Amino acid sequence: MASTLAACGGGDSSGSGDVTLKLVAADYGDKPDNNSKKYWMKVIRAFESKNAGIKVDVTVLPWTEVDKRLAQMVREGQAPDLAQIGAYADYAAAGKLYSADQLLSIPTQSDFISSVSAAGDLHRVQYGLPFVSSTRLLFYNEDLFAKAGVTKAPESWADLQSAATKLKAAGVKIPFGLPFGPEEPQAETMMWMLSAGGGYTDRTGAYTIDSPENIKAFEWLRDELVGKGLTGPGDPARTNRQQVFDAFTRGEVGMLNGHPTLMRQADARDIKYKMAPLPGVDGKAEVTMGVADWMMGFKANGRREQIGRFLDFIYHKENVLDFTRRYDMLPVTTSASQAMRNDGDEKKLWPFLEQLQYAQFYPADKTSWARVTKTLKEKIGSTVKKGGDPASVLGELQREAEATDNADG
Structure with missing residues (x-):
């Protein structure tokens, strides 16, 4: 070679x-x-x-x-x-x-x-x-949903929290798998931003990392999922995507956001699952991540x-x-x-x-994106910890993104 x-x-x-x-x-x-x-x-x-x-x-x-x-x-x-x-x-x-x-x-x-x-x-x-x-969909374990008495895929954040609460009560180890570890947190981040009506950039291509919609998404995750023990015993900030994929194929995860590769992995372990559009604030998210x-x-x-x-x-x-x-x-x-x-x-x-x-899609046309992603990988997990400050972290990412963008011309 x-x-x-x-x-x-x-x-x-x-x-x-x-x-x-x-x-x-x-x-x-x-x-x-x-x-x-x-x-x-x-x-x-x-x-x-x-x-x-x-x-x-x-x-x-x-x-x-x-x-x-x-x-x-x-x-x-x-x-x-x-x-x-x-x-x-x-x-x-x-x-x-x-x-x-x-x-x-x-x-x-x-x-x-x-x-x-x-x-x-x-x-x-x-x-x-x-x-x-590739795109992303919500995966859910049919057997665990049946065990918990959840009869349909969640369409809103409230539905998702309700389903996760029932899964936890039924003894499911990880009601919702939330990977903000260093492997690919920029993907999970973007999915939650989009489901809140936000995103990394606006229609003009300008960064909007600290938009009200994005801040709202991470405050909700901090308070309504992680804070209520609905993401399992692990720390989302230290949990990688493949770890929750592996746990899903062991039948330990009720729901998670996934891409097509997860189908092959779940099929190999005979996991019964279905897929649905990503839940949004008040109903199905209008867009997904590509x-x-x-x-x-x-x-x-x-x-x-x-x-x-x-x-x-x-x-x-x-x-x-x-x-x-x-x-x-x-x-x-x-x-x-x-x-x-x-x-x-x-x-x-x-x-x-x-x-x-x-x-x-990611703002791949920006030469600043690689550096923004590096900082995001280091810091985004802290937003969902107890006492985490999404506005502060997203604001820091926004300032760095703008400064890098301006330096790149």
């Missing part, structure tokens, strides 16, 4: 006249036999068979390493031609990326789902190409035409569906989404797919 990375940014294959595109991609697999490299090698073989003169060399790295390694490669002048990771804004702002219209054919670009592709814009120009997406990962094309090696041909190929409907089916993710193109809606074997993903058109 070291030699492969060292070669990134090098010239064409010697002697043949071929162009060799370098691709760095994240690994979505959770065990060796479903490593993402298997997908990429299949796609690359098919592409190379139809595109004489273009080779593709892929390096697949774990999520814990891929961002850092890519940043190092770019910093050392060894940028790949393509990268598929979780963020694009820093590279776009630095002028290192091709825009979507420089790379993609019109049919490919117009096939993106608009709510997803809009999150790839920087200053109204699309640089981040959505690669895969997450997208991104593909980008680097200018460094000047291979715009070849990069574009490869991207047009990987965004073919069949290739998009192949990836999403492997990892229980959602497609980012209209053609693949429609095919998924028509496929009865994909029925479990339909509720997530329906939410995608209403989803809001």
Whole structure:
């Protein structure tokens, strides 16, 4: 792998006249036999068979390493031609990326789902190409609901608290799983902000972290869920998402917010569960959270035409569906989404797919977002502790976000 990375940014294959595109991609697999490299090698073989003169060399790295390694490669002048990771804004702002219209054919670009592709814009120009997406729903354990006498999924915060209270009385260990630990608290945070009618930013893209709606959400969590012992014996500030997912698959959690991967984990343990839209203040939340990962094309090696041909190929409907089916993710193109809606074997993903058109995404177009997320991971859990001060913590995050945003221009 070291030699492969060292070669990134090098010239064409010697002697043949071929162009060799370098691709760095994240690994979505959770065990060796479903490593993402298997997908990429299949796609690359098919592409190379139809595109004489273009080779593709892929390096697949774990999520814990891929961002850092890519940043190092770019910093050392060894940028790949393509990268598929979780963020694009820093590279776009630095002028290192091709825009979507420089790379993609019109049919490919117009096939993106608009709510997803809009999150790839920087200053109204699309640089981040959505690669895969997911949304969030409320999961609940049918057997535990029946045991507690809860007859339907909660639609409002009051319903959720009532159901959690009954689950606790029935002896359920964790009535509602609330993960604000360091793994991914920015996701749980955004879901509660949205369910309160707030969010990280407003329609103009300005940060609104300390809005009244957001403060209200964390005061309610502090007082009405955590404060009343409805989130189990653990400290939400030290509880990671995968910990509550694991507890759900052991039958210890009544409810939690989850993404499609939880279905596979729960099915493997024969947990009976259902899903519902996220509860909101007075009824079902109007929007849910969406997450997208991104593909980008680097200018460094000047291979715009070849990069574009490869991207047009990987965004073919069949290739998009192949990836999403492997990892229980959602497609980012209209053609693949429609095919998924028509496929009865994909029925479990339909509720997530329906939410995608209403989803809001992280402010991934902001170069400040990575630094805001780092501080949020350190501090957001304190808001729901006894004596926690959501207004103070969210205000601090807001000030840092604005200062970083202004410094970035």
